[in-house]
Amino acid sequence: MLSKEDNERLTRVGEGTPMGNVFRRYWLPVLLSSELAEADGAPVRVRLLGEDLIAFRDTSGAVGLMEAYCAHRRAPLFLGRNEKSGLRCVYHGWKYDRGGKCVEMPTEPCDSTLKTKIALKAYPTWEGGGLVWACLGPSAAPPPDFEFIRAPATHRFVSRTVQDCNYLQALEGGLDSSHATILHNVTIGDMNWLDDFERTTPRLEIYPTDYGFQYSGIRNLKDRYWVRLYQYVMPAMQLRGRIVPVRGEKAPPRIPLISGHIWVPIDDVTVSVINFSYSADPKIPLDMDFALDSEADYGRGSEDMLPDFRLKKNLSNDFLIDRELQKTGTFSGIRGINTQDVAVQEGMGPIVDRSKEHLGSTDRAIIVLRRLLLEAYRTVEAGGTPKGVDPSSYRNVRAVDHYADTESAIPQLIERERKARF
Ligand code: FES
Ligand SMILES: [Fe+2]
Incomplete structure (x- = not known):
């Protein structure tokens, strides 16, 4: 829950508004x-x-x-x-x-x-x-220096979508990892849709950093540990790891891929979302066919988009929700992971009233996010520089998606894999 005043502070982005001033400090x-x-x-x-x-x-x-x-x-x-x-x-x-x-x-x-x-x-x-x-600020910060920018074009894929809702509900949707096994669930079948693997609650830990925070989700899969490390870079960027099969391979070997989003406020009720992914291994270029297929799977392939980067499945047609599919096939009955996210985020209304929420234990990342953004507003108001403006604070980090054989190997694995290689 958030006070109405803080909700206003966090969501308005025009000139002279608290968050407008914060966003104007970044590229x-x-x-x-x-x-x-x-x-x-x-x-x-x-x-x-x-x-x-x-x-x-x-x-x-x-x-x-x-x-x-x-x-x-x-x-x-x-x-x-x-x-x-x-x-x-x-x-x-x-x-x-x-x-x-x-x-x-x-x-x-x-x-x-x-x-x-x-x-x-x-x-x-x-x-x-x-x-x-x-950079719309009074003075331009040093240019951005994310790893995906340094990766060669052969290793990177970038796309853009536009959503009709405030930037914060889209950004919060990105950081909210707990909805993935529910909203995006595809194996509803016998209603036993949370299989053992998904039932294993991840151990969630959040660590503040100079650029925002990193948070890890560690699942004990009995024979090994599944380690995911996400990054939030201020003001509105998230990095995620993803282990994907090499094209043509049904089983491992797998190559790691890093993907992410940057949510850029167009105005108070519209957001432009930059979606990117890149090969985490400098020796292996990104398979562009795979990247295009993924976009289509997500529901934001060229077939799914209008010329203004909005989705063809949108609020005006209820995202073509298929009630039969919802009964027997997938949890949401909406096709495309990204479409499912947009359906929920836009469906909340242009600017959600956070004074009416009831947050639970899986909303910790969202709580820390709001705290950091409010802190940034106070820093800017006092004439200081908010976190994440200085590129050296984030230039060497990346997200992680890996398996560890033993629990004791996890800290070392994270330390090794969270370092940028481009
Ligand atoms: S030159 Fe007259 S309006 Fe632009
Ligand atoms: Fe999602």
Whole structure:
């Protein structure tokens, strides 16, 4: 449960709001680089932290990100011509470089100095990991340095989805590992749907770190231990390990894969989710067919998406819940793991009222998350730097999904496997 005041503090992201100020201290992934495929190509609308912006790749290949409306009489720059090293408004031809500076004003006399006084609000951008990042703060932090950014393109897959709900309920859904065996259960059959393996309650431990926290789930499988270590990196990123079969192999050997999400608030009631995965072994490139198949399994393959990155199965059609399937096949009756998550998160309403919740013992990660975000707001308010802004705090960590033969081998295994290798 959360007070109404804290719920407001945690969920509002516009300029001048507590969490808006926190998010403005970090680099946030705004677009897939592929959305701005070519120099001088079509500009793309961006809405970020409640601000309407326009992004364009200029002649040099660098990305500009600035106010969406022209400084003259506010025509939409989305209609603009992406010309040599700048974006020109189609209404009266004022042209802006990627820093937002007005560089041409064809409607003014040649000797006019008006253009030297005109600039649109523009934000610094940075590209890495197949993503365009931006920092909306008063001063830009050092660029992000996650392991998936350093991994070569051959080892990495990145996608994006958009959800119609506040960022926090989506982020909380990601950190809430206890729902996996219920919401995502597929073997309902005889109603004995929690088999022995899943019935083994994981031992959950949370450790605070300089970038957020890490939490482990350790299951005793009798003949060995299944060790999972997740990472939460502030303000809104999660890393998970995943052991996957090498394509074509039915049984081990298996290769480790690391996946994750970054939840980026578009505004108070919309969130853009960056989904990424990468091979944890520098010697083995990611199997891109496997990555695409996984996206489809999750329910966010190209067939499942609308052009605006929303799902075709959505709130307006009740995510095509199949009540017959729910009786006899899967627990939720909704197809696709990601679709199931979105159904629950969007179904809560645009901004869930957390003063009405009743949290249980499996909600510890969510409680710590909220505490850290509130702490970050107080730090920023006092003029300090919140956790996770400094890339050196997280650059060497990764998530873990491994088996240990004995309990005593677990600490060593975690120590060894949580270190980045790219
Ligand atoms: S509104 Fe853009 S040039 Fe006039
Ligand atoms: Fe889930």
